[in-house]
Amino acid sequence: MSPTQAPAFGPRAWTADQVRNDTSWIQRLTPAEVAGFDAALAHARTLDKPLLALEQKDFPLNAAARGALERAVATTQGRWGMCLVKGFPVERWSEADTRLAYWGMSLYMGVGRTQNRASEIINNVRDEGGSYKVKGGRGYNTNAKLDFHQDSCDVVALMTRRTAKSGGTSKVISSIALRDEVQRLRPDLMPVLQAPWHHTYQGTQDPVQPPFYRCPIFGDDPVYFSARTNRKNIDGAQRDFPEVPRLTQQQQEALELFDELMPGDKLCFSMELEAGDMQLLNNYVTLHSRTDFEDFDEPDRKRHLLRLWLAIPGSQPLAPQWEEYYGDIRPGAVRGGVRGSAITPEFLAYEERQAKALGMLWRPWRPLVTLADIQSSAA
Template sequence: MSTFIQTNLEKPRAWFPQELSRDSSWIHFLSREAVTEIEEALQHAKATGKNWLEMTANDFPLKRHAKQAIDQAFAVTQTAYGMCLLKGFPVERWSVEDARLAHWGIGLNVGVARTQNIASQVMNDVRDEGGSYKVKNGRGYNTNAGLDFHVDSCDVVALLCLQTAKSGGTSKVTSSIAVVDEVKRLRPDLIPVMQQPFYYSYQGTNDASQPPFYKCPILGDDPEFFALRANRKNVTAAQRDFPEVPRLTSAQIELLDLLDELLPDDKFCYSMQLDRGDMQLLNNYVVIHSRTNFEDHEEPERKRHLLRLWLSIPQGQRLPPLWKEYFGDIEAGSVRGGVRGSQITEAFLAYEKRQAEHLGMTLRRAT
C-alpha cells in the first residue's frame, strides 16, 4: 500500500485567473535532492531491464525528497485550484526514452495508467505528427492545431514538457466550477440542460465490443462532489457521424454556445507557457483545458514535444451515477476512465491489477 500525504487544503473551488497570478501555491519546484533521487530511480529502473508493464513502484524507487515532492503535487490536484505545476525535471540531460521511463516511473508511484487511443497506448507523445483535428476520428494531441476546451478521460492528466514550440502552444486552463457559477447567474434555466445526457463520439478509440459513441451529462448532480465533463468537438462528431444519435435540442445548442463563449474568456481562462522540465497536473473534473495552435522549430529534435499520462489515483473523487457508462466505475478511489482501443493485452491487464492492489484501489473490469 502506498502512503499519500494528507493535505489540510480546501476541496476544489471556483477560481479566477488573477488568483493564479497572485498565489503561486499551485506551482512547486523540485529540490536539488529530489532531482538527484529521481535520477537515481531512473538508473535503477533502467538496470532492471523490465518493460513498462512489468514494472512496479519498487522498480522506480523514490526516496524521501522525491516521494514527498511527487505525492504532494498529486495531492494538490484534489484541492483548491485542482491543478499543480511541478517544475525542474532535468529533461535537458535525458534522452527521450529516459524521459518516457521517468514519466512512467513517477506514474507507477501514484496511480494506474489508462489507455489513450485506438492502439491502447499507455503514454502518448503530444507533438505535431501531421494529424488533423476536426475531422472524423481526429484527435488533437498529434496536430499543431489550437484545441477546443476539453477534459481528458482520467482523474489526473500528467503532461511532461520536453521541448517547447518556436511560437504558440500556450496552455489554457479554466475553472469548471467558476464557469458553471456564471451559467447559473446568466442562464439558470440551462443548468438542468447541463445535467441531461449528451452523446459523444469515441473518435474511433472504442473497443470493437463497444458502440462508437457514448452518452454522458456535462454536469454531474452529486451534491458533494462537483464534476464537469465537456468536449464539444466530440459531441459535434457524434451528430455528424451517427444518425441514430438523438439530435441536439435548441436548449442544448444554446448551452454549448454559451460554454464556447465563457471557457476562453479572460475573466475565467488562465494562460501559461509550459517550460522544458515542467510537469502539468490537472484534475479533469474541476479544470477544463485547451491550448493555442503553434509553430514548430525546423530542427526535428527541437520540435514541441510533451509526454502525456492519463492516471486514476487513489484520491480520485466519487463521480456522478450517469457517468458510469463512460468511466466504468464511479466510486471514489476506483480504477476508471481511459479509452480501451483495440489492443488491450494480458500484460496491461496484469499491470492494472497489480497497480490497483498496490495502491489499494478498486478495480472492476467491464464484462
C-alpha cells in the first residue's frame, strides 16, 4: 500500500444524497437473531450478576445474534463509518431488561468506556433537566439541540427505547467529506485545523488531569483519517480557562466555516431513530448532532435512549497528537472514554478481563499530561 493510499475497504467521504441512496449500512434483525438475544437475556436474568462482573458466557448468544453484532461493528469501520440495526424487541423488554441485554451485547462488540464525571458505563440519554451550553454541561441529559461533535471512543452506540413526542432527529455527517470541503474552499485553514486546539473536559477528567486537553480537529495522517471537534467544548475552554491561548482569527474563521458547512443539505444526513433501533457511529470519520425535542407528559412515554462508548478490536491507529486525549493510539487498543472521579476496582478488573477476551491491546491507564504538569509550566 502506498503512503497515500487509504485502506481498501475503509471509510470514504460521503454526501447526504449518497448515504440516502445506499442503505447497505442498515441491518434488520431476523427472527433467529432476535430469538438469540431473547434467550441470552433470559439466561443472564437468572444470574443476578452486576454488569461489570458479566462475561460472554453469562450472555450466551447463538451464532445468528453474534453474527449480527459482528457485522454491525465491522460496518462502522467500512464505507459509511456507521451502522443502523433495526428490530430489537424493546417494546417487550423492561428498562432493566434493555440495560442488561445491551450490556450483554457489548461483551461481543468491545470494551465499554466510562462516560462522565460519575464514571458510568451506560448513560441514559433523556431529558433530566440539565443545561447544555454552560460550564460542565453535557447534552445527553437535556432536550437541547446539540452542536455537531463526536464522542470520546472508537464507536458510540445508541439503543432507542422510546422516541420523543416531536423532534430529536439524529443528524450525521462524514468528517472526511467536511475535510474535503474545507480543502476545496479554504485550503489555507488546513494547517490550522491540523494543529492542536484546546478543549474543555467539562469536568469529566480524572482528578489528576488538567481541566482541558489539546487535540487537533483534523488529523494529518495520509492513510487513516481522524477528526475531533465540538464547538461547545472549544468555546467552553475559551470561557472558563484564561490560561488557554485565545483563538486566532483563522481559528475563528474555521469554526464559522464549520457552522456553515455541517448543517447544510450537501453534507448533513438526517434519520429518525425508532424504538428498537441501535445506531453505531465511528467517531473518527463521522460527526453527529440532533435537533431539540418535545417530550410526552407521561413519564413512561418520554424519550429514552441508552448509550455505550466502546473501544473495539478492529479500530484504526491514531496520530501521535491524539494520545493526550485517547491515552493509546495503537490500533485495536483499549482507549478513549473520560475517567471521571469514580473509577472502581470492579471496572478496572472488567476492563482488563474484557480486553483479554477480545484479544485487544491493553495497558493500565496513565495520564499523559497531569494538572501538576500544567501548573509547573505556568509557574
